[in-house]
Amino acid sequence: LALAYAERFxxxxxxxxxxxxxxxxxxxxxxxxxxxxRLFPEEWERFRAGVPEAERDGDLAAAYARLLAxxxxxxxxxxxxxxxxxxxxxxxxxxxxxxxxxRYKDPAFxxxxxxxxxxxxxxxEWLEEGELVRNAHRLAGIPGLMVDGRLxxxxxxxxxxxxxxxxxxxxxxxxxxxxxxxxxxxxVVAATDxxxxxx
Numbered sequence: 629l630a631l632a633y634a635e636r637f638x639x640x641x642x643x644x645x646x647x648x649x650x651x652x653x654x655x656x657x658x659x660x661x662x663x664x665x666r667l668f669p670e671e672w673e674r675f676r677a678g679v680p681e682a683e684r685d686g687d688l689a690a691a692y693a694r695l696l697a698x699x700x701x702x703x704x705x706x707x708x709x710x711x712x713x714x715x716x717x718x719x720x721x722x723x724x725x726x727x728x729x730x731r732y733k734d735p736a737f738x739x740x741x742x743x744x745x746x747x748x749x750x751x752x753e754w755l756e757e758g759e760l761v762r763n764a765h766r767l768a769g770i771p772g773l774m775v776d777g778r779l780x781x782x783x784x785x786x787x788x789x790x791x792x793x794x795x796x797x798x799x800x801x802x803x804x805x806x807x808x809x810x811x812x813x814x815x816v817v818a819a820t821d822x823x824x825x826x827x
Contacts, residue, residue: 629748631791632755634770635763643823644772644798647816648780648809649788651760652753660782661688661749664718667781671717678710690750696743704739711742718782719808764794772798773819777806 631651634641650656665672676684679691695707712732719729732738772795774788785802792798806812 631760632753635760635766638766638770641770644770645816645819647775647812648783649774649776649791650783651787652748654752654757657689657749657752660718664781668717671714675710675714678707687750689746693746693750696746708738708742711746712738761790761794764791767795768797770797773801774798775801775803775812775815777808777811778802778804779807782808
């Protein structure tokens, strides 16, 4: 969303600091909801089994979005749990194994998070495929930093690399032992401090 906003309204953006960069392309959504099952086959099978059998070979993000909007609260809660358990799995490489995120213990957060992600993913953020990479040139003149973890399988480093090829003022920082949002926090804070003139 940050990239989409900045590309549409570059005159309103002075700097841009991004981490765990993703573009919500169909390819990326398919990677997380389907292809990543090659890395985590048992966990993915449980994730896939969370949707009705007739929808298991289709768009899993859309199937979960429908379940999260079901009239039955038990169906919605089960879908939110299943979605967040899968999230814990695919962000786990840099944390030494699957550790349930404490934020998912809160039922309200869990439901909101799952609904937001599946809503945007099932619609590919209402963007044309490849739009954010194709329009990265619109960020020319805006300094930025994209911080990624080498162990981030949820937002692989090639995503930011493709964006940076069209955005000449972007700096990329790839942290060897970091994952999806884990191990990059200090770099993000340092960058925001630098842009704010604190550092």
